[in-house]
Amino acid sequence: MRRIAKCTAALWLAGTMGLVAAAETYPARPIKLVEPYAARVEFGKSLSLSAPKFLKQKVFIENRHGEGGANAAAFVHAAPPDGYTLLLGRLASQIIRPAMVPATPYRWNEFTVLGVLDIDPLICAVHKDVPYASARELLDAIRKQPGALKYSTVGPATNTHLSVQYMLHLAGLKRDAAVAVHFESGLEAVQAVVSGKVQFACIAGGLIEPIKEGQLRGLFSTAPGRMSVLPQLPNASEAGLRDMGRIVGWTALLGPPRLPASIVARWKDALDKVSRDPEWIASTIRSGGLPAIRTMGDPDQFMRDQFLLYDELITTLDLAR
Template sequence: MRLPRRALLGASLAMPLAARAQARYPDRPVVLVAPFAPGGASDVAARTLAGHADKHLGQPIVVENRTGASGMVGTLHVRRAAPDGHTLLMARIASSAIVPAIDRAAPYAWDEFTFLGLVDINPYVVVVRADAPWRTLGELIEEIRRRPGALNHGSSGPSTILNLGIRYLLLQAGLAPDATVEIPFRGGGEVATALVGGQVQIVGQNLSEIAGALQGGQARALVVTTPERFAAIPDVPTAREAGFPALEAIVGWNALAGPPGLPDPVVRRWEAVLAALAKDEGWITATRRVGSVPQIRDGGAAKAFIGAQVALYRELGRRLGLSG
């Protein structure tokens, strides 16, 4: 079948126009969606990146919080966005690994997205108020063992690291995974505020979300999941030192992703921006200041890393009876 000359001419004109549009990318501000509430780890990472990557990109980066459903609302918004690189996602462990790993009804698959790079790794800490009676993780576990169901923990959703990390700790201690009561909030920042205010008794969350309370003497960390003691909190024992080496598997992270089908020039542009960011002392210092570890990797390495995380949480969900 022969195509009309007008159709052929239109197609030939459209192709160079699309190529020129990609070459000009970005031609307007880029929206970076943080799928959790202000003050949480994804929000902090997004604003830290936006404040330093814009000069490497050549356009402003506007952070937009789209919250709800363990990060699915914001993540799905980016999944449905036009694949032009002007709407991106600060991919988070909960919404981009845990949810698709354990929830068969999740509205997206983890590997549908175009991964642009890993941004940082965020140590996980178990924290209580500074005036709490438990000085060590062992003391806290024994209290839970004596009074199952009497203590609570803060969470930003059932399929988040804040909830699953505590459930996994309880399982490793030989306790029922529901031996503490989950108190849900919209994001990690709200959970940290609730701990300081006395609304919750235990928090397991990323260091970046609770660093301010630790530095201000309002909270006490009982364990950190890094293999070695973390420089920002040198007096806090590691999971291995505390007798729970399996907890090292629980760690937060942030990655940069876009909708399916982002053009190669957009991907290459962002990989170049992230490579420049990896040498940007301002961003490195700001990232460390909030308790994260700069960990720039390219899109392929980010996808491989997140795939391994999905496999880990799929197995954890099965063990906890959460897969559905």
């Protein structure tokens, strides 16, 4: 028995020392960023191009779509805590999904938070031929014709769905006053409103170019001020929907539980340098995001605040299942 105990202790010690040694030389091989959504891949690409400048190691993206982002998040949650498998966590995968679906195989606070990369305001827009020039006109039309207008989403339990549900709630309208049409990707959701299959949508980033090209009419964004990529677009407060400003998307860099402190420190140093990289800043802004690495006070507290906010909204809207 003593021999077995000694062998077990030796194996445990060897494994622990192996992790410590790996952390000290990190990164010694390419790092994988797991991407949960096809529509948001540009944010991951910008990090995968910028981070290697400071980590001196290749960073590549692996797509694991499905289950509202849960496939990717569950994969990273179960990965070895060695820093070579990280997650581009998003609001839907990390906060909304666990809050709405109790069977989700991870909780919102079971990841190592390395940093919040960007805040992604939602943009609400209508098809160019829809005769509504403001959020108020759109809501008035929904009130007069309940069930007649459709909006596209990237699926249930995403902020593209929840945002419209919350807007209807703020206007005193029923959940089905406008009809949700769910798609598997952001590209399909954007194309649906551009083509006129649906009348409106609230989506982060993907509506910018169609608005610039005149295919869509922007109503408002949930940014704290005017967005530099669409300076003519009012924000939610200006549009008379101040509380809609609470609804934003974001990208956070997350690791599996129990990531060693030395690896966390390595990434925090790298992200601080990424945050000053002009190419990363420009790419984030072009994609409709607001760079957040340098402006985010406490990333862990931000994640907690997001959980409390969306737990409240999901309860208020009676969306849990």
